[in-house]
Structures are given as C-alpha cells and as structure tokens.
Amino acid sequence: MVNNHSEPGAPERGGKPFPVSWDQFHRDCRALTWRLNEVGPFHAIIAITRGGLVPAAIVARELGLRVIDTVCVASYDHDQQGELRVLKGVSADIAKLGGGTGKGLLIVDDLVDTGKTGRLVREMLPDAHFAAVYAKPQGRPLVDTFITEVSQDTWIHFPWDTALSFQPPIRDGAG
Numbered sequence: 001m002v003n004n005h006s007e008p009g010a011p012e013r014g015g016k017p018f019p020v021s022w023d024q025f026h027r028d029c030r031a032l033t034w035r036l037n038e039v040g041p042f043h044a045i046i047a048i049t050r051g052g053l054v055p056a057a058i059v060a061r062e063l064g065l066r067v068i069d070t071v072c073v074a075s076y077d078h079d080q081q082g083e084l085r086v087l088k089g090v091s092a093d094i095a096k097l098g099g100g101t102g103k104g105l106l107i108v109d110d111l112v113d114t115g116k117t118g119r120l121v122r123e124m125l126p127d128a129h130f131a132a133v134y135a136k137p138q139g140r141p142l143v144d145t146f147i148t149e150v151s152q153d154t155w156i157h158f159p160w161d162t163a164l165s166f167q168p169p170i171r172d173g174a175g
C-alpha cells in the first residue's frame with residue numbers, strides 16, 4: 001500500500017512500474033486503430049477524460065473521424081481511487097447519433113484497471129464499442145478491444161505524467 005488511505009483492492013502506484021514513452025504510446029494507439037478499423041465504421045468517438053483524450057486524438061486521426069465527444073469522470077487523485085463522479089455525460093447530439101444506446105459509437109480510454117470507470121461509461125452506452133490501449137486483468141472483461149495486457153500489480157506511467165530524469169546504475173540499486 002502506498003499510504004493508509006487505499007481502499008482494499010485499489011490499484012497501487014507503488015506496483016511494478018511500466019513506463020511508456022510517447023513513441024511507444026503512439027505505436028500502441030496505431031496498433032489499436034488497426035484493430036478498430038476492422039470493427040467500425042463509427043459515427044463518433046467518445047474520450048473518457050482525461051487519459052482517453054490522447055489516444056482518442058490519435059485514433060480519430062487514423063480513422064478519419066472528426067466528431068469527438070467526452071465523458072468526464074473523476075476518480076483517482078494521483079494513485080488513490082475515490083468515488084467515481086461523472087462531471088459531464090455524453091452530449092445530446094452524440095447520444096442521438098448512437099440511437100440512445102451507443103450503437104456505432106467508439107469509447108476510448110488509455111487503460112482499464114479495476115474496470116470501475118469503464119463499467120460506469122458502459123452503463124451509459126451499452127451498445128458502444130469500448131477500446132482501451134492497456135488493460136489489467138480485472139478491467140479486461142469490460143473492454144471490447146485493447147492492445148497490451150499488464151499484470152494487476154503494474155502501475156503504468158504515461159508520458160504526459162513523466163519527465164526524463166537521471167537513473168542510478170542498476171548495480172547501485174536502481175529498480
């Protein structure tokens with residue numbers, strides 16, 4: 001546990017680090033799009049903010065989609081998962097495009113971990129296609145398409161959350 005406030009079963013930032021570079025993330029998003037291209041076409045993309053905004057931009061570019069909406073959810077405060085709060089739901093115009101159930105809409109997020117965020121958005125749009133770049137085992141059943149599975153005790157470090165820094169040599173104790 002990182003501190004005393006973790007819920008049991010909540011993800012841990014102190015887990016095995018899995019750093020992802022911009023290059024790698026771009027490649028993984030393109031790989032995701034290759035798969036999505038077989039499933040579509042889609043009327044619109046819905047990015048789950050904030051992490052879903054980055055893959056959504058890349059996927060939208062590759063699929064030639066220009067209609068992009070957001071579902072804005074707040075849950076993690078850094079590494080601690082609190083109660084999920086929907087700050088903004090699907091826009092009325094986009095909900096109409098998906099016939100009210102999300103048919104033909106593509107939901108995109110950067111990752112699924114416990115699956116809580118994905119489950120909430122799926123309940124809003126049960127017939128939408130849900131894609132995430134990375135998936136941990138607990139969240140995996142929630143997604144229709146993903147690229148890389150990492151273990152549940154992994155913490156993914158995205159390039160927008162990190163910066164280059166000096167690393168001590170491995171023999172001096174670098175993890």
Ligand SMILES: O=P(O)(O)OC[C@H]1O[C@H](OP(=O)(O)OP(=O)(O)O)[C@H](O)[C@@H]1O
Binds near residue numbers: 049073075116117139
């Ligand atoms: O499967 P879950 O356990 O629900 O976790 C997955 C969610 O956690 C992260 O978002 P976060 O809530 O940290 O917000 P952010 O996207 O604004 O960084 C990530 O971007 C997913 O949306």
Ligand SMILES: Nc1nc2[nH]cnc2c(=O)[nH]1
Binds near residue numbers: 155156157
């Ligand atoms: N950056 C990041 N955010 C998360 N939110 C839930 N799990 C993770 C994770 O592994 N990495």
Ligand SMILES: [Mg+2]
Binds near residue numbers: 051117
């Ligand atoms: Mg998120």
